[in-house]
Amino acid sequence: MSQKISISFSKTSSPDSGLVVLLCAKGGDLSGGAAAVDPGGVLKRAMEVAEFEGKKFAALDVLVPQGSTADRIAIVGIGDPEDLKSDDWLRIGGAIFGQVKTSRKVTVFADAGQTEISSDDIANIALGILLRSYKFDTYKSKKKNGDSKENKNTAITLVSGKATSAKKAFAAAQAVAEGVALARDLVNEPANILGPVEFAKKASELEKIGVEVEILTEKEMKKLGMRALLGVAQGSARPPRLAVMHWKGGKQKQKPIAFIGKGVVFDTGGISLKPGAGMEDMKGDMGGAAAVIGLMHTLAARKAKANVIGILGLVENMPDGNAQRPGDIVTSMSGQTIEVINTDAEGRLVLCDALWYCQDRFEPQFMINLATLTGAIIVALGHHHAGLFSNDDELCERLSRAGKVTGEHVWRMPLAPEYDKMIDSKFADMKNIGGRWAGSITAGQFLQRFVNDTPWAHLDIAGTAMGSPQTEINRSWASGFGVRLLDELVRAHYEQ
Ligand code: BES
Ligand code: ZN
Ligand code: ZN
Secondary structure, eight states: OOSEEEEEEESOOOOOSSEEEEEEETTTEEOTTHHHHOTTOOHHHHHHHTTOOOOTTOEEEEOOOTTOSOSEEEEEEEEOGGGOOHHHHHHHHHHHHHTTTTOSEEEEEOOBTTBOOOHHHHHHHHHHHHHHHOOOOTTOHHHHHSOOGGGSEEEEEEEOTTHHHHHHHHHHHHHHHHHHHHHHHHHHSOTTTOOHHHHHHHHHGGGGGTOEEEEEOHHHHHHHTOHHHHHHHTTOSSOOEEEEEEEEOSOTTSOOEEEEEEEEEEEOOTTSOOOSTTGGGGGGTTHHHHHHHHHHHHHHHTTOSSEEEEEEEEEEEOOOTTSOOTTOEEEOTTSOEEEOSOTTOOHHHHHHHHHHHHHHHHOOSOEEEEEOOOTHHHHHHTTSOEEEEESOHHHHHHHHHHHHHHSOOEEEOOOOHHHHHTTOOSSSSEESOOOSSSHHHHHHHHHHTTSTTSOEEEEEOTTTSBSOOOBTTBOSSBOOTTHHHHHHHHHHHSOO
């Protein structure tokens, strides 16, 4: 992140310079600060001329009225304040940041005319600002040495009668913003820089904030019998890793909850090589692992009262003289054998050993895995919902609700014996693809064979982790999808 944003909260403010942002509810009701910056009362006229009616997320840049102390005034629409959900407040925060441009001092009057905004929603505005301000420009050489204003700090003050409680609520929001930024950074980072070993090192860095981290090497995984995961890695010059993170924020005897991420640092398809066009996007095939590490950061940073396991299966899928071939049969840690029909269906081979290991070692309350698993889920759901596959209705309900609260939406897809049959193999216990149809479902069926009776959900985030349309709260290729969703799930149900 090149732009440093500092956010503060204040009960009163007399802005003497800088950008002033006013909120405008449907019907033209402006926030209370209007009088201070618009002594002549000309803002109303400016809004009329621009036909600005306070539509949600719309913004208006107004010439500074005579006599005003502000350098710039921007008005951001919020629609009907009664209708706004937490996701809307986030996006309002994003729309506010969209108006910041080159201003370094910003005052936001965070009230909606007659309606007070709750402290949680003010914290959501602040989170929206931080999410929108994220930028990945590590490799832009000019900006770093150059003279751009972008490297300077921007100080944003949110003015509200609820400043004290909003500041408290913001502490958790800041932890969320950091977790999302970490996930986005990892997905945006190219694979020449971020191999399995480097990725595992990122996990180890969480030790600084109290997460216990173990990194399993190839030798240790061999001993455990993780031949499915190792088969994927064997074509790469860079060795695989399994990262196991443990956040112990709950009572000692409380069973942990577990999150498992697909961390294919680059997916060429292996011997079943992918076509060249667009292959560069496969640097993001570790979006699941990135979300899990981002989530663990957030939970530890906000000291969540829960015991949480995070597991990352880290490999690179390359074609090579040592690479596995179509037709190879591998024995997974569970003892089940897999015929590898297509080496490009590698994510499930990585996850099946990680899932088995997780339930076998930790006996968690539930396991949720995240994976950029199939192109088929993009065909089914596009970029606006992640596919949800699960053996547990309650977990699905909770995930759907968390999706609505955060705006990181999930859509449940079916699992059924008819689909399961599609991955039976002639030579082994199963094969790693199910044929042309229902590709994301047969991938889910495959994973289900490795969860035993543990309540489990699989989130296929191929369409939502990267390359999705720009929103009010994300202007980067990587979205960090999953961090906010799962943080909300934990907050709502698993902290005592
Ligand atoms: N990593 C891909 C899935 C993917 C596709 C993620 C597009 C993000 C964007 C996965 O490993 C893959 O290649 N899946 C194959 C499965 C097929 C061989 C059964 C696919 O979706 O084509
Ligand atoms: Zn693949
Ligand atoms: Zn993949």
